[in-house]
Amino acid sequence: MISIDSSSSLQLAEMRPVAQTKSIASPRHAMSLFHPDPIAELLEKLYLPQWNAVEWTFPAHWGLSVPADVVSMYVFTQGSGWFVPDAPGSEPIRLMAGDHLITTRGTAHRMLHTLDCPAEPIAERISDPTWHIPNGPDSTAILYAQFSLRELKQNPLSIGLPEVIHLNHRADPVLRSCIPILDVLSTVKREAEHGWQLTVRKLAEIIFIKTLSVELTHGSNGANGNGDKHLMHAVTDATVGPVLKALVQSLGDPWTVPKMAKMANVSKSAFSERFRNLVGTPPLQYLTEIRMQNACELLRESPIEIANIATLVGYESPSSFSNAFKRWNGKSPAEYRRNAKQAIVG
Template sequence: MDILTEAVASMRSESPRTARTECRAPWGLRFHEATGAAFHVVLAGSCWLVRPDGSSLALAAGDVIFLRSGAEHALTDDPDSPATDFRPDRTDRTSPIGRFAIDGPGARTVLLCGSYHLDQERPHPLVAGLPEMIHLPARRDRHHALRAAIDMLGAELDDPRPGSDGIVGELIDLLLLYILRAWLDDQPADATAGWAAALTDPAIAPALRAIHRDPGRAWTVESLADSAGLSRAAFARRFTGLVGEPPLTYLTRWRMTTAARLLRHSDTPIAVVGERVGYGSEFAFAKAFKRAHSVPPGQYRRRAGAAS
């Protein structure tokens, strides 16, 4: 069971919104605070990321920026250049990406700008624990899969051919996982806390996979400790230290996350949803679900259906 894939899938609510952006200096783009996670890939040229407090970061071709909560920011050819609101053209409904261009006499920069719609009300702790901004510089000796995806995206966007729309859409979906995996890979090998350590820990990683594989099983701390080969007390301490919450708290969190996804994306009866995540009665499931999501399962399903 791939925990990173599942954690991201549990939060994604819509397809990403992206735009190929080509600017010639002088230029500046303002990105207002968004509900999802923003990202930028510098496909050609260079630019600056400027924060509201005036601090700036130089970006070069191949660099990737990921903003976990979509905080306000700007991209410019120079930190002092004025910025205009980013409003891409999305009139071509057949294409998965929009277009945006600023003409000028200066140097050319090509960007892929976009956002992933992630549920921020109950984010998975793996994603919630990420820094607000991740900067992955273009280093050819690191993150080869991410670099290959960026190269393919650039080629398809620069020279669209039959099948390009499908290829670009799939690559943008995959890009989020590549970004997060690259960040996890960059964490210290001797880390003693956090999800980067939990996903590779020889005792905790198998327990996490067991919870994700079968959330409806009547897990106890003791049974999870047995699967990890540790005593009950040692397992509980290690799990809490790495994951950030006790084993049964995380189990309940994942059960409610799984249930919410089933309610959003299937017509499975509520009682059956409850059984799949470990509740013997619909009443007990509804009570637990309302405690986690503030509304009962039926109302949650209707609200999700209305939003879609």
């Protein structure tokens, strides 16, 4: 061991370059030097009501039928199938091992082993998450996940995504990171320890978010000349982007259009026009939508009292929140919470 007396320590300190005496920025401060990730900001607050996920292994000649207003994700890890939209004139899409497919607008469809296979309702199959057969040469292994759009007035995936996302984690180097997650998911299901179904749902949600992220990255790198509203553009816009971020992070604040315009440092009319052009809805309508989606999540998944939820999402009183929620959803907050609990029990 080398010992250094106090005088030597002083000499060493005096010999150090002056630059090294400067304080080092903390990791938190260092992170602020990087540009914010607009895709993370888009996806961070996604509300996916009635999210469920299962992994199945099917024999030959299987088929699933999914109704409208259910957003579905399929990840094929073995075998193949056909995605068949119910809309007239739509062409079927062939799916192979490694494929990810998401119906972002909740299109009614069938997923079939072959085009002539009969289809059973997805509700019957998803109620049995343990359904499994031994792997064989004709088996098909699928991770399936879904959430419902029925209680929402605005689709949370209306952020510039195509109606159907179709990617492959074997072909896309960024999506390849899903492969070890799928391996963990299969192991969790196979071992079936306590809490395995929750773990499957959470891992599937990670894969869902990753797939959306890759698609948004591809979309933002390409030209978007079709004139569609693209929330990705709004989030990265110097005028609207900071306001969108503030709205999401501070739903409980008393927001007005003049307050938003002041934050953006533009006139009220200029801000409203730019917001509508980029987002597709007026500022206060968009604010109401994200407030109500947040309220739905709190009502469904937390024990917080309705009066406190009203404050959290920006309403001055429980009665004003209840009236706004009923106009938006058709049910009072109490009725919505009661129905949600009954659905979980059922």
